[in-house]
Amino acid sequence: MSDIVISVEQLSKSFRLGEMRRGHTLADAINGLFHRNASAQAAKEEAERRTLWALRDVSFTVRRGEVLGIIGRNGAGKSTLLKILSRIVAPSAGRAVIDGRVGALLEVGTGFSSELTGRENILLSGTILGMSTQEIRRKMDEIIDFSGIERFIDTPVKRYSSGMYTRLAFAVAAHLEPEILIVDEVLAVGDLEFQRKCLGKMNAMTKGGRTVLFVSHNMGAVSELCSHALLLQRGQVHAMGETAAIVEEYARLQRGTVHGVTFDENENLPASMTAASVTDVHGNAVTTVDIADPVVLNVTYKVREPLDGLQLSAVISRNMNEIICTFDSDALESIPFHEPGTYRASLRLPGMFLKAGNYSVRIATGTPDRLMMEIEAALTFEVEELSQNTHHKGYRKERIGHVIAPANWKREQVG
Amino acid sequence: MSQSPAGEAAQPTIRQVIKPVSGWQPLDVAEMWRFRRLLSVFVWRELKIRYKQAVLGFLWVVIQPLALTIVYSIFFGYVARIPSEGVPYPVFFLGGMILWQFFNLAVTQGSVSLVAQQQIITKVYFPRPLAPLTSVVSAFVDFLIMFGLLIAVELFYGIRPSWPMLTVPLFAILTGTMAFAICLWLSALDALYRDVRYALTFLMQVWYFATPIIYPLSIVPERFRWIMTLNPLASAIQGFRWAVLGNAPPPPVLDMAVAVGVTLVLLLSGAMFFRRIEQRVIDMI
Numbered sequence: 001m002s003d004i005v006i007s008v009e010q011l012s013k014s015f016r017l018g019e020m021r022r023g024h025t026l027a028d029a030i031n032g033l034f035h036r037n038a039s040a041q042a043a044k045e046e047a048e049r050r051t052l053w054a055l056r057d058v059s060f061t062v063r064r065g066e067v068l069g070i071i072g073r074n075g076a077g078k079s080t081l082l083k084i085l086s087r088i089v090a091p092s093a094g095r096a097v098i099d100g101r102v103g104a105l106l107e108v109g110t111g112f113s114s115e116l117t118g119r120e121n122i123l124l125s126g127t128i129l130g131m132s133t134q135e136i137r138r139k140m141d142e143i144i145d146f147s148g149i150e151r152f153i154d155t156p157v158k159r160y161s162s163g164m165y166t167r168l169a170f171a172v173a174a175h176l177e178p179e180i181l182i183v184d185e186v187l188a189v190g191d192l193e194f195q196r197k198c199l200g201k202m203n204a205m206t207k208g209g210r211t212v213l214f215v216s217h218n219m220g221a222v223s224e225l226c227s228h229a230l231l232l233q234r235g236q237v238h239a240m241g242e243t244a245a246i247v248e249e250y251a252r253l254q255r256g257t258v259h260g261v262t263f264d265e266n267e268n269l270p271a272s273m274t275a276a277s278v279t280d281v282h283g284n285a286v287t288t289v290d291i292a293d294p295v296v297l298n299v300t301y302k303v304r305e306p307l308d309g310l311q312l313s314a315v316i317s318r319n320m321n322e323i324i325c326t327f328d329s330d331a332l333e334s335i336p337f338h339e340p341g342t343y344r345a346s347l348r349l350p351g352m353f354l355k356a357g358n359y360s361v362r363i364a365t366g367t368p369d370r371l372m373m374e375i376e377a378a379l380t381f382e383v384e385e386l387s388q389n390t391h392h393k394g395y396r397k398e399r400i401g402h403v404i405a406p407a408n409w410k411r412e413q414v415g
Numbered sequence: 416m417s418q419s420p421a422g423e424a425a426q427p428t429i430r431q432v433i434k435p436v437s438g439w440q441p442l443d444v445a446e447m448w449r450f451r452r453l454l455s456v457f458v459w460r461e462l463k464i465r466y467k468q469a470v471l472g473f474l475w476v477v478i479q480p481l482a483l484t485i486v487y488s489i490f491f492g493y494v495a496r497i498p499s500e501g502v503p504y505p506v507f508f509l510g511g512m513i514l515w516q517f518f519n520l521a522v523t524q525g526s527v528s529l530v531a532q533q534q535i536i537t538k539v540y541f542p543r544p545l546a547p548l549t550s551v552v553s554a555f556v557d558f559l560i561m562f563g564l565l566i567a568v569e570l571f572y573g574i575r576p577s578w579p580m581l582t583v584p585l586f587a588i589l590t591g592t593m594a595f596a597i598c599l600w601l602s603a604l605d606a607l608y609r610d611v612r613y614a615l616t617f618l619m620q621v622w623y624f625a626t627p628i629i630y631p632l633s634i635v636p637e638r639f640r641w642i643m644t645l646n647p648l649a650s651a652i653q654g655f656r657w658a659v660l661g662n663a664p665p666p667p668v669l670d671m672a673v674a675v676g677v678t679l680v681l682l683l684s685g686a687m688f689f690r691r692i693e694q695r696v697i698d699m700i
């Protein structure tokens with residue numbers, strides 16, 4: 001047992017919903033005092049209902065020299081786990097024992113001050129990340145060299161381009177030498193060449209027997225770097241083991257088990273929707289699809305009397321607010337006449353069309369002169385960058401825009 | 416559960432146990448001491464940024480109190496003829512004002528420090544009281560420069576430093592501790608309720624006039640003196656003036672004891688409150 005360096009025992013973290021939004025001014029707090037729930041029991045239930053468990057009873061151990069990948073969907077608790085292990089937030093229950101100096105890298109450029117020069121920021125950020133002054137002095141030249149921006153090193157970083165800023169920040173981080181390194185998806189920045197350099201550096205670091213915890217959505221990077229992986233699902237450990245098996249399991253989970261939604265029947269309407277679902281092209285229900293795969297939206301509806309001109313409409317939004325496009329069945333050349341009965345319609349959205357993100361679909365049915373049923377966010381699904389490394393692509397999710405269009409620049413020299 | 420392997424015995428392993436924070440706990444001084452180097456870098460950054468954009472840079476630390484002294488000396492010393500403990504009014508005023516400036520700067524910066532540092536606080540761990548402490552220590556650096564100015568002005572007026580001068584650090588430490596205690600309270604409150612920062616300007620204004628800075632304690636009517644006794648800053652300034660002016664009356668021992676007591680109560684309660692609130696604050700920001 002002597003080589004276990006991290007031991008996590010039933011670690012849990014809960015947040016109280018609503019607290020984050022309310023209570024930012026004193027007036028709100030005073031207001032809250034007068035609107036307390038009269039019954040203590042009701043208050044307790046309310047509190048219970050509002051409690052969100054970001055992590056629940058998470059237990060695992062990490063051996064010295066192990067490189068552990070932590071994967072899971074958004075909101076599975078990965079970041080919370082890293083923040084607890086790096087002591088930024090305290091757990092609500094359970095404990096973790098860590099033997100060794102921990103260096104956490106949850107963001108690129110932690111502690112950078114725009115007013116200071118590159119050199120000054122190396123000192124500042126290095127100290128914040130836990131390097132000693134001698135260590136920084138000793139590595140100063142190496143860090144500057146690694147960043148590749150020697151010429152601007154005595155210029156305030158506010159004059160840097162974002163690329164230069166990232167390079168410098170990463171150069172500092174890459175020279176951290178803690179016994180245990182905690183890294184959160186910071187590789188998702190910088191250009192491809194620089195990313196390779198950083199991955200190489202990290203690889204070299206792990207070869208040196210350093211223990212690393214690495215959170216990422218990039219399965220390619222996880223497979224390449226990590227010997228073992230931990231899969232989190234809704235705040236709990238779903239599986240842990242050899243990386244290949246866990247990545248496989250993650251992909252299986254992503255194919256989803258959730259089936260569509262059903263709607264209460266309304267007898268008074270001439271036609272109404274009864275169910276809807278999101279599936280892949282084979283009809284398997286999914287909640288997450290790969291960016292390259294098509295996604296199919298299915299709607300089942302009942303027609304109670306002969307109807308002319310019945311339409312369906314799907315309005316797709318990304319990240320809960322921006323509407324991207326609508327698909328209306330009256331765009332068809334002929335609007336079908338419906339005899340009474342149950343129908344099923346499906347809409348196939350091609351792969352390489354929607355960027356990674358969370359999508360919600362408002363579905364509606366009606367005739368040109370009457371809206372019969374409209375359901376906000378009836379369906380939701382997520383598009384993930386599973387099969388592709390999109391870091392250097394124009395459609396990677398951090399960039400603006402919502403769709404991937406098949407158009408490219410063409411260049412020619414004209415003079 | 417785990418022992419260091421024999422081969423690495425030379426390298427001491429740091430063991431950390433992460434567990435829920437519960438109850439009322441005081442300040443972890445030992446931990447803050449371990450992070451002292453980070454504190455010095457924070458202070459260095461604060462000072463660097465504060466004066467980097469100004470052409471006159473550090474000179475402002477001297478220009479501000481000098482300009483204030485001239486203005487106050489004209490209106491309160493020359494026009495209103497406020498008594499000044501037997502020394503020229505400019506020396507008297509400056510002798511109280513620089514301690515106030517130290518306190519004022521530390522409190523106004525320190526009270527918003529937790530929010531100002533949120534970018535770092537949510538990304539990296541360090542003992543959070545370091546945020547307000549940074550403001551106090553960097554204000555202290557300014558104080559040292561102003562203290563040099565005070566000595567220069569005293570020499571200009573022919574006042575020679577005398578032995579009570581040796582007690583200056585005591586009053587500076589008392590003031591700094593008090594500022595830190597208040598920063599602990601207010602920075603935690605400010606993170607929860609931004610009202611604090613708006614109320615602060617007004618609070619400091621009132622405190623300024625409720626402290627014998629532009630006037631000597633001796634002109635405060637006897638029946639209101641007890642209020643001054645309860646204001647630890649009044650006692651600190653009284654003591655500081657005694658130490659630097661040579662001529663001013665020494666502070667009553669009882670007043671000093673009350674000042675130290677009030678400061679300690681504020682510090683301990685502030686530390687516990689801060690500790691109690693910091694986790695909620697981090698979950699919120």
